[in-house]
Amino acid sequence: MKRALITFGTSLALALAAVVVPAGPASAVTEAAPGAPCDSADLGRRQGWANTMEIAPVITHFKGFFVTAGSTGTHSVQMTYQQQLTVQVMNETSISTGFNFGIPFLTKLEVNAKFALTKTTMTTTTEQRTLTWNFNQPGYYAVYSGMHKVSGQMNALQCHRVQKEDGRWVTEWNRRAAGTYTTWGREQEGVVRCEDTVPANSIMRVAQIELGCAGEAAQRAARAARAADDVKPAKPAAGSPATAAVPPGYACDPGYYYVQSTNGMYMIADDTPYMFWWTSPTRFGEALWTVCHGPADATGMQPSVLVSKTWNACLGAAPGATATEGAAIDWGTCEAVPLRQKLYIYRDVPGSNLVGIQLAYRGGMLSQNELAPGVKLQQSEGGKPDGSGTYRLVPA
Incomplete structure (x- = not known):
């Protein structure tokens, strides 16, 4: 007998997982989800389950850099450290590829985030970072490096025998310990000015805010003025x-x-x-x-x-x-x-x-x-x- 396996949807909705008869003894046979059936082979398993997910752009290294009309061209800019990064699952920060339930959880989370995530322990040092860039226009630039932070609330699911309201006893995945998780996407770096139009929830927009750019009103004014001479x-x-x-x-x-x-x-x-x-x-x-x-x-x-x-x-x-x-x-x-x-x-x-x-x-x-x-x-x-x-x- 064979049933379809559960997929982890982007809405983080609860879903029942199917049961597959194992090909051999003592192998885990179900996909964990709250309320989904499990069997005796799952009694020793623990699976992470994300209840919420928030994706936020974060600047890790930054520097405001002025380029005058006489100094355009290639510059190497030394950015200063902004924020330390850690990967954490259920308050555990020692995540490795060995015996650790964090890896399968982060792998499943990656499908929902729709971009690559860091799955093992990582920290960012306070050392400076240098970016070499060709500045072909004068102006005030944000020189930045950043990542998308993925975080939220989660549970640990465990296979357990419970009694239903109709009196039946079933073995299914149940929510147990609650906690939080944090991981990160891939590093992005570059430069941006206040005049540049960028996506609202992007690392570039956060870099503009760090630079002190004025919000949407200033961006609209900048776009309207691009066809004309700069205000002198x-x-x-x-x-x-x-x-x-x-x-x-x-x-x-x-x-x-x-x-x-x-x-x-x-x-x-x-x-x-x-x-x-x-x-x-x-x-x-x-x-x-x-x-x-x-x-x-x-x-x-x-x-x-x-x-x-x-x-x-x-x-x-x-x-x-x-x-x-x-x-x-x-x-x-x-x-x-x-x-x-x-x-x-x-x-x-x-x-x-x-x-x-x-x-x-x-x-x-x-x-x-x-x-x-x-x-x-x-x-x-x-x-x-x-x-x-x-x-x-x-x-x-």
Whole structure:
């Protein structure tokens, strides 16, 4: 006698498995599923059963990387470690190809996920990873490596004799211990910019979010602007309130700007610049900045300075700190030939006011350790993966 074997459906619905008469003694003869029949040969078996499944893209290594108009071409970018990966079934992380019920469970899970899964113990070290890429356009790039994480709730099924409501005794697969599972798909790596249109639930989209890109609205604006020229900063105009303080050859936009984090805090010029919530920023000069531009330099970029209304002084790195990761951003008398105060302001999402701000001297980016009030501005080599180095330049 022969009956069809059960398949593990994508809906994770319960299904009865069929029984096949063994060709020889003491061999397992049924496919495990909750409520499916089993026989004496299955009494020593235990089978994993997924109750839920969630597939989520995860970034494992990341770096924000600026490419100026004069530096396109092939670069080797060293990404920093983001998250450790482990494979776990029923809270067990020591999974091998030997005597272990995790392997058959993950093999069946792979059919449901529709892509290859890691089936044995794996961990990701904290070492950096390097990606070599041809950057043929200037812009702000997310350089990433990632995988799809597959996780959920599960049971261990065991063959057991139970009594039904009608009084019959049957031997069938029953749910026993409950737990969780986690495994991973294949590694993906590449680069992506805010302007790029990517699938919503992809590793590329997560990389955009890590970069600090603004959501669907900014992507729609980027798509609409692709046929036109990129939005350029307004031409410098003389007569700004800060004109007397800025370096020779620099001209300032009229009026003032706010520099806001992506969660709405304002950059405040206090003893040391920091981000803070402000209910009425127009009442206080500490939140107002003048943007002044110089002539294009050897990189082809137009340098800028940010001048505080309160102090009539320029934002920049403190002396001796230009090559120090995490060094505090400060302000001081505007330099006649800007060195520490010379900035590149990147506008990489057409149609939006999102900017990245780079210290031109050593290439460090303005950022904070976290998007929280009172956190001081600092420089970091490649920006922050949580988007804390992306700002909005908003006319006051």
